[in-house]
Amino acid sequence: xxxxxxxxxxxxxxxxxxxxxxxxxxxxxxxxxxxxxxxxxxxxxxxxxxxxxxxxxxxxxxxxxxxxxxxxxxxxxxxxxxxxxxxxxxxxxxxxxxxxxxxxxxxxxxxxxxxxxxxxxxxxxxxxxxxxxxxxxxxxxxxxxxxxxxxxxxxxxxxxxxxxxxxxxxxxxxxxxxxxxxxxxxxxxxxxxxxxxxxxxxxxxxxxxxxxxxxxxxxxxxxxxxxxxxxxxxxxxxxxxxxxxxxxxxxxxxxxxxxxxxxxxxxxxxxxxxxxxxxxxxxxxxxxxxxxxxxxxxxxxxxxxxxxxxxxxxxxxxxxxxxxxxxxxxxxxxxxxxxxxxxxxxxxxxxxxxxxxxxxxxxxxxxxxxxxxxxxxxxxxxxxxxxxxxxxxxxxxxxxxx
Amino acid sequence: xxxxxxxxxxxxxxxxxxxxxxxxxxxxxxxxxxxxxxxxxxxxxxxxxxxxxxxxxxxxxxxxxxxxxxxxxxxxxxxxxxxxxxxxxxxxxxxxxxxxxxxxxxxxxxxxxxxxxxxxxxxxxxxxxxxxxxxxxx
Numbered sequence: 252x253x254x255x256x257x258x259x260x261x262x263x264x265x266x267x268x269x270x271x272x273x274x275x276x277x278x279x280x281x282x283x284x285x286x287x288x289x290x291x292x293x294x295x296x297x298x299x300x301x302x303x304x305x306x307x308x309x310x311x312x313x314x315x316x317x318x319x320x321x322x323x324x325x326x327x328x329x330x331x332x333x334x335x336x337x338x339x340x341x342x343x344x345x346x347x348x349x350x351x352x353x354x355x356x357x358x359x360x361x362x363x364x365x366x367x368x369x370x371x372x373x374x375x376x377x378x379x380x381x382x383x384x385x386x387x388x389x390x391x392x393x394x395x396x397x398x399x400x401x402x403x404x405x406x407x408x409x410x411x412x413x414x415x416x417x418x419x420x421x422x423x424x425x426x427x428x429x430x431x432x433x434x435x436x437x438x439x440x441x442x443x444x445x446x447x448x449x450x451x452x453x454x455x456x457x458x459x460x461x462x463x464x465x466x467x468x469x470x471x472x473x474x475x476x477x478x479x480x481x482x483x484x485x486x487x488x489x490x491x492x493x494x495x496x497x498x499x500x501x502x503x504x505x506x507x508x509x510x511x512x513x514x515x516x517x518x519x520x521x522x523x524x525x526x527x528x529x530x531x532x533x534x535x536x537x538x539x540x541x542x543x544x545x546x547x548x549x550x551x552x553x554x555x556x557x558x559x560x561x562x563x564x565x566x567x568x569x570x571x572x573x574x575x576x577x578x579x580x581x582x583x584x585x586x587x588x589x590x591x592x593x594x595x596x597x598x599x600x601x602x603x604x605x606x607x608x609x610x611x612x613x614x615x616x617x618x619x620x621x622x623x624x625x626x627x628x629x630x631x632x633x634x635x636x637x638x639x640x641x642x643x644x645x646x647x648x649x650x651x652x653x
Numbered sequence: 654x655x656x657x658x659x660x661x662x663x664x665x666x667x668x669x670x671x672x673x674x675x676x677x678x679x680x681x682x683x684x685x686x687x688x689x690x691x692x693x694x695x696x697x698x699x700x701x702x703x704x705x706x707x708x709x710x711x712x713x714x715x716x717x718x719x720x721x722x723x724x725x726x727x728x729x730x731x732x733x734x735x736x737x738x739x740x741x742x743x744x745x746x747x748x749x750x751x752x753x754x755x756x757x758x759x760x761x762x763x764x765x766x767x768x769x770x771x772x773x774x775x776x777x778x779x780x781x782x783x784x785x786x787x788x789x790x791x
Contacts, residue, residue, distance in 0.1 A: 555745075559738040566758055593750040597741045599734070599758035 260340055261292060267336040268329075283319050287326075288333055290315045295361055305361050306368075313369040324383040326369055330362045331391060356497060359395050363495075366391055393424075398475075398496035401482060406448050407431045409491065420468035440465060448479065448492045455481050455489060462499070474503040524553050530561035537638050538567040538600075539631070543576030551587035555594050562600045569638040570595050573631050575606030585620040592625060601641065602626065605634035660690045666767050667696035667729075673705045680716045687720060691727050698767045699724045702760060704735030714749040721754050730770055731755070734763040 268288050269281060294308040303311075316326040337358055366388060392399050398415035402408055408428050416424040419435055432441035443463070451458050457480040465475050479494040527550060531539045538561050542554065558570060572591070577584065592602040605628045607615075615622055628634040639646060661668045667690050675683065687699060701720070706713075721731040734757045736744075744750070757763045 555742065556738065559741060562758065563738070566762075568758075568762075590745045594741045594745045597733075597736050597744060597751065597756045598738070599756050599762060 258296065264292060264333070264336050264340055265289065267339060268332050271332045271336055283321060284329055287312075287315055287319060287321065287329060291330070291333055291362075291365070295358055298361055299357055305364055308361060309365040309368040310372075312365045313372045316369055317372055322380065323369060324380055324387055327366050327384065327387040327391065330366055331387070331394075334358065334362050334394075356397060359397065360495065363391060363395065363399065397498075399494070400496075401491060401493045402431075402448065403491040404452065404489070405431065406445050406492070415496070418467065437466060447477075451479050451492055452481055452489050457481070462503075473498055473500045475499065524550075528553050528557035530557060530565070532561075532565040532567070533571075533635070534639070534644075536566055536568045536642060537571065537635070538562065538565050538569075539571045539573060539635075541573040541576060545579065546577060546584045546587055548583075548587070551584075551591065554587075555591045558591060558595055559598050562595060562598045567600045569641055570600045570602045571631065571634045571638060572602055572604045573606045573634070574604060574611070575608070575630070577606075577611075580611045580614055582618050582620055585615060585618075585622065589622070589625065603628055603634045603637055605629070605631050660686055662690065662694045662696065665695070665697045665771055666764075667691060667694060667699045668702065669699065670702050671706055673707065675706075675713065675716070677712060680712070684716065684720050684723070688723060688727065691724065691729050696729055698730045698732060698770055700760075700763050700767060701731065701733045702735050702763070703733060703737070703740065704759065706740060707737050709740040709743040711747055714744055714747055717744075718749060718751060721751065725753075732757060732763050732766055732770075735759055 265285065265288055269284065291312050294303065294312050297303040298305050298308045313326075321329075338355060341355065370384065370388065392410075393413040395412055396414055398412065398418065400408060400411040400415055408430055411424045411427055413424060416422075416427050419427055421427050427435070432444045435441075436444070447458065447463075457478070459478045461477055463475055463477055465473050467473060475496050476499045477494060477496045479492055481489045482491040482493045484490045527544065529541065531541070533539050540554070540558055540561065546554070558572075561567065562570060572588065574580070574588070580588075588604065592604070595602045603626050607627050607629070626637075628637055636646065659670045659672075661670075667687065669683075669687055671683070672679075690696065691699065701717070717733065721733075724731045732755045733751070736756065755766060757766055
């Protein structure tokens with residue numbers, strides 16, 4: 252879906268990026284910028300598609316910049332331009348609102364990664380260029396709403412962006428640098444973060460997209476999605492850990508609400524179906540099932556299942572179906588009841604239908620429904636007497652009549 | 654071991670425990686075995702117990718139907734017992750309601766019914782060979 256959006260808005264994105272660029276005092280040449288943006292967009296599309304991993308995409312984009320002999324600051328600047336263009340266009344696009352966060356997050360990740368790769372690939376320029384480059388990298392990192400950080404082997408902060416510093420209650424990232432998680436978080440969380448980071452540094456493997464909890468300065472619990480990777484020096488030794496963390500509390504809460512609502516609905520459906528198909532064991536081997544309300548196909552199935560289970564449970568030989576409370580008996584209902592009666596017979600119980608009102612009798616005959624095989628009685632009392640007779644039980648009054 | 658189901662003579666009753674998984678050719682073999690046993694033992698009542706069967710397809714339904722018809726043709730009575738709820742649901746769905754066949758909940762009920770049927774039978778045929786007096790169950 253995001254890929255589709257990207258394809259559709261490609262031309263617009265390019266146009267807006269170029270326009271942004273031209274507002275600059277020293278704009279890049281279109282012939283350089285246009286192919287670069289195009290390469291970046293294609294790579295971003297492939298990443299979002301899951302076809303190419305972000306690191307490879309980043310290398311590809313950086314290589315393009317290298318081939319075009321683009322200076323690093325200019326390149327990083329153009330990435331920022333593209334990011335702003337995407338943000339601008341997404342802001343305009345009402346339909347993209349739902350995916351906006353996810354999309355921007357993915358693009359941010361990719362552009363950030365590209366900037367890092369480019370920094371090593373394009374190499375160092377003059378002192379001024381280096382300073383400029385550092386400045387722009389800093390700007391890029393600080394512009395991200397996600398948390399970005401770098402820690403040394405002892406999990407002390409070497410670098411972090413503004414969003415993360417603010418989350419921790421600091422004015423500037425500088426206040427946090429040199430501290431570790433034990434200075435900043437409750438011990439139970441700090442122990443866990445440290446364990447994760449130790450594992451990443453020891454294994455040398457990236458840990459992507461895992462969920463963890465954290466707590467704000469105010470004590471509010473937030474759900475975070477973290478990606479952490481080992482940080483290596485030029486000779487490949489692990490010298491720390493880098494990470495990207497996204498706040499997914501709102502998404503989590505939405506899921507949780509949805510799950511709770513589903514649970515409530517399921518419980519209610521269960522309750523309704525139990526209420527609507529009650530089985531009453533009334534005497535030895537006789538059960539009564541009073542039916543109230545309309546009968547549709549789904550309920551007819553519940554009735555049949557419940558009746559079969561009831562016959563098995565109470566070892567019933569006679570089942571009395573009382574339809575006094577069924578307002579309308581049409582051919583559909585009659586057929587459902589007929590099937591239920593046949594099923595009960597196969598289970599080993601005879602069925603007596605009671606409570607056929609004058610109106611229902613009229614409908615059944617007028618509609619030409621064949622109920623000749625169904626045993627019916629006027630009301631529940633009569634049905635019960637018939638059932639007892641069938642089982643060879645006779646009801647007599649004790650002694651003389653009063 | 655080789656036969657698909659176990660048929661067992663019990664007084665004038667032929668007890669057939671229908672196995673859980675019946676292959677198509679085993680169905681025919683089982684039916685033949687039942688008919689032969691009726692002739693051999695002169696069984697008056699055939700009890701088909703389905704309590705081990707938990708799936709039902711149209712072929713299986715036909716087995717119940719044709720077997721009961723053939724048994725009736727040989728002058729014996731069919732009682733089926735222990736049909737599981739899911740099997741019943743499918744049978745009703747397929748319209749196989751087996752009119753004229755007595756169905757009971759389990760083996761206990763099946764034996765009680767078979768005895769009352771035998772009593773009626775013995776009334777009519779005082780000379781019929783039986784396994785002795787049948788206790789009144791009530």
